Amino acid sequence: MISVEQAYNLEHADSHQIQLLRHQASALRDLHWGDVVTYSRKVFVPLTNMCRDTCGYCTFVKAPGSPEANIMTPEEVMEVVYQGEKMGCKEVLFSLGEKPEKTYPEARKFLAERGYNTIIDYLYDMCLMVIENTSMLPHVNAGTLSEQDVIKLRPVSASMGMMLENVSRRLMEQGEAHYACPDKVPLQRLRTLELTGKHNVPFTTGILIGIGETWQERIDSLVAINEIHKKYGHIQEVIIQNFKAKPGTAMADAPEPSHEEMLKTLAVARLILDHTISIQAPPNLQEYYRDYLHSGINDWGGVSPVTIDHINPERAWPKIQSLEFKSSECGYRLKERLAIYPQYKNLPGKYLSSVIASRVDDLDAAA
Numbered sequence: 001m002i003s004v005e006q007a008y009n010l011e012h013a014d015s016h017q018i019q020l021l022r023h024q025a026s027a028l029r030d031l032h033w034g035d036v037v038t039y040s041r042k043v044f045v046p047l048t049n050m051c052r053d054t055c056g057y058c059t060f061v062k063a064p065g066s067p068e069a070n071i072m073t074p075e076e077v078m079e080v081v082y083q084g085e086k087m088g089c090k091e092v093l094f095s096l097g098e099k100p101e102k103t104y105p106e107a108r109k110f111l112a113e114r115g116y117n118t119i120i121d122y123l124y125d126m127c128l129m130v131i132e133n134t135s136m137l138p139h140v141n142a143g144t145l146s147e148q149d150v151i152k153l154r155p156v157s158a159s160m161g162m163m164l165e166n167v168s169r170r171l172m173e174q175g176e177a178h179y180a181c182p183d184k185v186p187l188q189r190l191r192t193l194e195l196t197g198k199h200n201v202p203f204t205t206g207i208l209i210g211i212g213e214t215w216q217e218r219i220d221s222l223v224a225i226n227e228i229h230k231k232y233g234h235i236q237e238v239i240i241q242n243f244k245a246k247p248g249t250a251m252a253d254a255p256e257p258s259h260e261e262m263l264k265t266l267a268v269a270r271l272i273l274d275h276t277i278s279i280q281a282p283p284n285l286q287e288y289y290r291d292y293l294h295s296g297i298n299d300w301g302g303v304s305p306v307t308i309d310h311i312n313p314e315r316a317w318p319k320i321q322s323l324e325f326k327s328s329e330c331g332y333r334l335k336e337r338l339a340i341y342p343q344y345k346n347l348p349g350k351y352l353s354s355v356i357a358s359r360v361d362d363l364d365a366a367a
Contacts, residue, residue: 001028002271004223010268011215018264025270025296032275033298037327038337039283041320042091042139042302043084046310047072047123050107051097053181056250057211057243060311061097064106071100071110071119077126078133080307085134087305090363091158091339092136094123095310098143098183120149127156135366137359139204139302139339144183144192150199155353158340158360159236160196161204164189167224168217177211177251190224197232200351202344206239206280209265210257218265222272229274234351236341237278237299240266242285244312259288263295270296278341284315289326299337300327338363 010017048071051061062069081092100107101118116122120142127138137158142149144162153160167186171178178184196203207221222238229235242257257265262281270279280299281292303317318326324334338345338360340352345364348357 002268004219004272007219007222007268007272008216010264013264015260018260018267021267021271022263022295025267026294028270028275029279029296029298033278035332036335037293037298037300037332038278038335039300039320039323040091040302040337040339041087041089042093042304042339043080043089043136044093044095044302044304044307044310045072045077045080045126046070047077047094047096047126048100048107048119049097049310050100050104052099052103053097053178053183055181055184056177056179057246057254058311059246059249059313064104069106071107071122074126074129078129081130081134081136084304084306085136089304089306090136090336091302092127092130092134092138093141093302093339094126094138095141096123096143120145120152124152124156127153131156131355131359135359135362137339137356137363141204144188145195147195147199150192150195150201154199154201155355157201158338158352158356159202159204159344162189162192163206163208163239163241164193164221164225165206165208166211166213166217167221168213170217171212190228193225193228193235194232197228197234200232201234202236202340202351203234204237204239204280205235206237206241207265207269208241208243209262210243210255211251212254219268219272222269226273226277229277233276234344235277236344237280237301238269238273239280239282239301240269240297241282244285244315246314259291262286263291266292266295266297276343282309282312283323284309284317285312290330293327293330293332300334302339 140157141161327334344351
């Protein structure tokens with residue numbers, strides 16, 4: 001483990017120092033996670049791509065004037081879910097733009113016609129529909145949540161998630177990545193982490209690197225996550241995600257983080273975060289499986305044999321057989337996991353509703 005000051009001082013670490021860091025991180029990961037690297041077999045359901053935020057790097061969000069703007073109907077949701085179930089998927093990742101009804105009349109109209117006031121109300125029923133009609137587990141990624149939202153969604157979700165991205169308010173200034181994005185206010189995102197901790201929700205979060213943050217701001221973000229986990233113990237995994245420049249966005253010409261910068265961040269994350277937190281790096285945003293595994297990660301996240309990555313549609317998921325082979329080549333055994341990690345599913349009364357706990361037991365029995 002390293003201190004915050006030690007982490008700050010690694011901003012200009014040379015290749016030799018980074019190699020030493022990676023060795024330390026890899027040894028720590030092996031000590032606590034062994035030679036297993038995990039993944040979740042999922043379907044990605046983009047419930048709506050309307051969002052009141054306009055991040056400088058995002059191609060997922062579409063305003064109602066676009067022919068691609070959409071809120072999925074229940075029939076569309078279940079068509080995707082059933083395809084996933086046939087392919088052996090166990091996780092339904094609901095990902096959606098934040099609070100579109102607060103900005104767009106079209107979103108309010110869609111919801112009102114179906115008897116809903118908010119997208120969270122609609123999301124609740126979509127999760128319930130998955131539970132009632134399949135053997136799968138909903139994982140909810142709905143962005144910032146109020147306490148009422150957390151309480152509402154907890155009984156129908158195995159876990160929840162939201163990328164912290166970064167704690168820097170500077171990134172909300174004009175010309176920066178989060179300008180005019182009310183839901184990217186760091187205090188609001190940290191509050192969501194606190195609320196989900198207060199209500200014992202197994203949670204996934206992470207940082208997005210290369211969006212204009214400084215090295216110190218990156219470290220501060222990891223430390224903030226760790227401090228909340230030390231208080232509540234509910235952060236099951238942290239994603240270290242590299243920014244990918246996309247045509248048509250405000251950051252189309254922004255430089256992506258270098259490979260060495262990514263490895264340094266992965267290693268430092270492992271050395272800062274509590275050992276009980278899994279560290280994930282998306283396998284479709286890189287081609288360096290060995291380097292990543294030997295920098296401290298122990299999870300590849302959700303991988304779908306059915307749906308694309310709607311956040312990064314230009315980056316195809318690796319085939320699960322290929323992921324297994326690549327992991328094996330690096331000396332690690334690929335193992336499927338559920339949307340909820342073992343340490344949480346083993347305490348169902350604390351972390352899971354009775355409905356979700358029963359579903360987890362059924363999936364474990366069938367494994």
